Amino acid sequence: MPGRRAAFPRPLLLAKDYAVLILLVVVTVYLSFASSAFFTSDNLLNILNQNAPLAIIAAAGTFVIVSGNFDLSTASVFAVASVSAAWLASETGDVALALAAAPVIGLALGAVNGLVVTALRIHSFLATLASSLVYSALAVLITGGALITVTAEGFTELGRGEFLGVFIPVWVLAGVVALLWFLLSGTVFGRHVFATGGNAEAAELSGVRVNRVKILVFTLSGLAAGVAAAIAVSRIASGQPQAGAGMELQAIAAIILGGTSIHGGVGAVWRSVAGVFLIALIGNGFDILDFNPQLKDLVTGVIILAAVALAAVGRTRR
Template identity: 65%
Template sequence: MKSMSATPESSAAQVLPFVRRYAVLILLVALFVTLSVSTSSFLTLTNLINILNQNAPLAIIAVAGTLVVICGGFDLSTGAIFSVAAVVAAWVAVRLGNPALGLLSAPVVGAILGLINGLAITRLKIHSFLATLASSLVYGGLAVLITGGFLISVDDGSFTALGRGGVGPVYYAVIILGVFALVSGFLLNYTTFGRYVLSVGGNPEAAELSGIRVDRVKLYTFLYSGLAAGIAAAIGVSRIGSGQPQAGTGLQLLAIAAVILGGTSIYGGIGAIWRSVCGVYLLALIDNGFDILNANPFFKDLTTGVVILAAVALSATRRGR
C-alpha cells in the first residue's frame, strides 16, 4: 500500500512558492511588530508618517524599476536621472520665475533621459547593465555642469508645496506614490503591455517569434523608469527647496535592492509591484529601527546585506527548479 504522507521534497515544493511570494510581507510585518514592542518611539503617528513620506520617491523609482527587471533589464541610471531632473526643475523655477513649470519639467526630463537609455539598449544592442552604468556617469556629469557644482536654491512657497504639503496628515508624496503604484500594477497585470513585459522577461526569443516587438517593449520600460525618476525628483527637489547635483546618489542601488527583496526575479519574467513597495519599506524599517534603537550602524548594513542576499538566493532557487 502506498503511503499517503507527503514526502519532505513535496512539502518543500509546496512551501517554497508561498515563501517566495509573501516573504517580504512576512518580514515587513515581523519587523514592524518587533520595533513596536522594542521601543515606544517607533509606533507613533509622526514617525510612521515620516517613514512613508521620506521613502515615497525611492518607492516610485522601485515601482517602475520592477517593470525593467521583469523585462530582463537593469537601470543603474535612475539616481543620476533624479539628479538631472531635480537641478533642471530648480533652474527653470529660478531662471524663468515659474515654479510650476520647473516641477513639471522634472518628469519630462526624466522621460527623455530614460528614452535615451532605451534607444542605446535597443538600437545599439548594448546590455542594459553597461548602457545605464555609462549613462549614469554622463547624466551625473550633466547635473554638475548645469549647476556648476553648486546648489540652486528656490525660495518660493509654491515650489516647496509639492514636497512638504499634503491632505490632512497624508503628504502629497505618499498620495502620488499610491496612484503611481496602482497605475503601474494595472499596466502590469491587466494590459497587453504588461503581458508583453512578462513574456519578454521570461523568454525574449519566444516572445519575438510570437510577434511581440521585444525592443519596443524594452524601450518603453526604460522610458517609464526615467519618468518615475523624474517624478521622484520633482518631489525631492520640492521637499528640500534646492537642486543638488548629488541628490540622487545611491538611489538606483536601493531601488534595485528593494525590487529584488520584493521577490522580482533578477532573471526576468516574474515580479509584482506591491512586493517592490514592501521591499522599499522593509529597508526603511531596518534603517529607522537602527536609528531609534541607536544601534551600531555596522550591524544595520550587515542586516540589510543578509536580507538582500537571502532574497537573491530565493530567486536563484526558483530558477534552479
C-alpha cells in the same frame, strides 16, 4: 513543470512567494514591542513620506528588471531632473513649469536609454552605466557644480504639503503604485513585459515587439525618476548634482528583495514597494533603538542575500 513545482514543500513555496511581507510583519511587530515610538501615526507617515521618491523609482524599475534588463542611470536621471527643476524655478519663478519639467526631462532621458539599448544592441547594464556618467556630468554642467537654492513661493508645497492630514508625496506614491501595479499585472503591455523578460526570442516570434517594450520600460523608469526628483527637490527647495547618489542601487536592492527575479520574467510592483519599506523599517529601527548604525548595512545585506538565495532555491527545484 507544474508537477515538479507541486512537489516543492508548500510552506517553503509560501515563504518564497511572500517572504518580503513576512519579513515586513516580523520587523513591524518586533519594533512595535521594542519601542513605543515606532508604531505611531507620525512615525509611520514619516517613513512613507521620506521613502516615497525611492519607492516610486523602485515601482517603475520593476518593469525594467522583469523585462530582463537593468537601469543603472536612475540616480543620474534623478539628479538632472532635480537640478533642472531648481534652475528653472530660480530663473523664471514659475513653480508649475519647474516641477512639471522634472518628469518630462526624466521621460526624455529614459527614452534615450531605451533607444541606445535597442538601436545599438548594447547590454542594458553597460548602456545605462555609461549613460549614468553622461547624465551625472550634465547635472554638473547645469549647476556649475554648485547648489541651486530655490526661494520661489509655493515651490515646497509638493514636497512638504499635506492633504487630509497626509503628506502629498504619500498620495503621489499611492497613485503611482496603483497605476503601475495595474499596468504590469492587468494590461497587454504588462504581459509583453513578462514575455520579453521570460524569453525575448520566443516573445518576438509570437508577435511581441520586443524593442518597443524595452524602450517603453526604460522610458517609464526615467519618468518615475523625474517624478521622484520633483518631490525631492520641492522638499528641500534646492538642487545639487550629487542628488540621489546611490539611489539606483537602493532601488535595485529593494526590487530584488521583493522577489523580482534578476533573470527577468518574474516580479510584481507591490513586491518592490514592500522591499523599499522593509529596508526603510530596518533603518528606522536602528535609529529609534539607537543601535550601532554601522551594522545597518550588514543586516540589510544579509536579508537581501537570504531573499535571493530563497528565490534561487525555488527556481532550481521547479
